Amino acid sequence: EAQVTQNPRYLITVTGKKLTVTCSQNMNHEYMSWYRQDPGLGLRQIYYSMNVEVTDKGDVPEGYKVSRKEKRNFPLILESPSPNQTSLYFCASRPGHYYEQYFGPGTRLTVT
Amino acid sequence: QKEVEQDPGPLSVPEGAIVSLNCTYSNSAFQYFMWYRQYSRKGPELLMYTYSSGNKEDGRFTAQVDKSSKYISLFIRDSQPSDSATYLCAMSAGYGGSQGNLIFGKGTKLSVKP
Numbered sequence: 001e002a003q004v005t006q007n008p009r010y011l012i013t014v015t016g017k018k019l020t021v022t023c024s025q026n027m028n029h030e031y032m033s034w035y036r037q038d039p040g041l042g043l044r045q046i047y048y049s050m051n052v053e054v055t056d057k058g059d060v061p062e063g064y065k066v067s068r069k070e071k072r073n074f075p076l077i078l079e080s081p082s083p084n085q086t087s088l089y090f091c092a093s094r095p096g097h098y099y100e101q102y103f104g105p106g107t108r109l110t111v112t
Numbered sequence: 113q114k115e116v117e118q119d120p121g122p123l124s125v126p127e128g129a130i131v132s133l134n135c136t137y138s139n140s141a142f143q144y145f146m147w148y149r150q151y152s153r154k155g156p157e158l159l160m161y162t163y164s165s166g167n168k169e170d171g172r173f174t175a176q177v178d179k180s181s182k183y184i185s186l187f188i189r190d191s192q193p194s195d196s197a198t199y200l201c202a203m204s205a206g207y208g209g210s211q212g213n214l215i216f217g218k219g220t221k222l223s224v225k226p
Contacts, residue, residue, distance in 0.1 A: 004155075031212065040120070042218035043156070043200065048210070056210065090155050099144050099207040101214065103155030 002027045004104035006091050012110045013081055021076045021107050023091030030096035032074040033058070034066065036087040037106075043090070049074055050096065081111040115139050118201055118217030127226050131188040135201035135217045138182065142203040142215075145177050147186045150198045150219065159199070160186060191224045198222070 004025045013019055025032065033048040035058075045058030049068040063085055065077040074093075078085060091104040118135045125131055133147075143164055148156035160175040162168045162184075168175045174187040184203075188195055201217040 033213075040218065042118075043216040045213060048213060050210070058213070092155075094212070097207060097212075099146065099161060099204070099212065100158050103157065105155050106153070 002102070004091055004093055004102050006089075006104040006107050008107060009105065010108050012112065014112055015082055016080050019078050019081060019109075021078075021089060021091075021109070023074045023076065023104060024072050025074075025091075025093040025102070026072065027093060027095075027102065028071065029093035029102075030071070031101075032068065032091065032093045033101070034064070034074070034076050035090045035092065036060065036085075037090060038087050046076070046089075081109075083111050085109065086111050115215050116201065116203060116217045119220055120218050122221040122223060124223045124225060125191055127191060127193060127224055129191050129224070131186075131191050131195070131222060131224075133186040133188075133199050133201075133220050133222070135184050135203075136182055137184070137203060137215075139203075139205070139215075140179075140182070141205040144204045144207055144212075145175070145184050146202045146214070147173075147175055148200040148202055148216075150200060152197075156200055191222075193224045193226050196223050 034046040035043045047066040049055040089107045092101040094101045145162045147160040149159045150156040165179045172189045176185040198219040200219040202214040
């Protein structure tokens with residue numbers, strides 16, 4: 001089944017404890033992206049990648065890192081999480097020259 | 113002024129009603145317009161796609177784009193309780209590379225009551 005998977009789905013952590021949210025797609029898509037979704041603010045792009053080793057900042061990149069060492073994986077790294085990073089995170093992918101993005105199921109992160 | 117404006121609702125309608133959802137935008141470079149549907153505790157999924165101006169119909173759903181007014185709409189006919197979800201408009205200037213980065217509206221939460 002073609003899909004985007006994220007792990008973990010739910011995570012509660014403390015301020016300053018480094019964490020990684022994994023994202024994997026099995027559709028051989030070139031483009032991958034991370035979003036956060038907050039009430040009243042909608043979906044905002046954090047980082048995106050157009051292919052292996054090619055990443056760029058989205059609208060809200062502060063406090064996040066990404067890497068794209070393999071085409072299928074695009075992990076989101078929070079080196080020192082803070083409470084304002086409490087949010088619902090979505091990974092998405094699409095073919096390089098196509099409009100439809102496929103979203104993962106989301107990761108609900110709480111930072112205390 | 114934000115690039116994409118969407119009334120967050122919530123919007124509550126009786127089953128069978130016609131629903132109208134709308135977004136306005138400011139960036140005249142946008143050419144690709146989409147509506148995503150997001151059920152509770154799920155990721156968004158593409159519902160409708162329109163390139164440039166015009167109408168597109170798919171079953172009970174119709175998407176309209178008026179580029180002269182920078183205004184897009186989604187109509188749902190004969191609404192069903194299963195249509196209860198958050199509807200997100202999204203748009204981009206292109207679909208290749210970074211031009212394909214989507215700008216989303218905040219989403220409108222729709223509830224269809226039996």
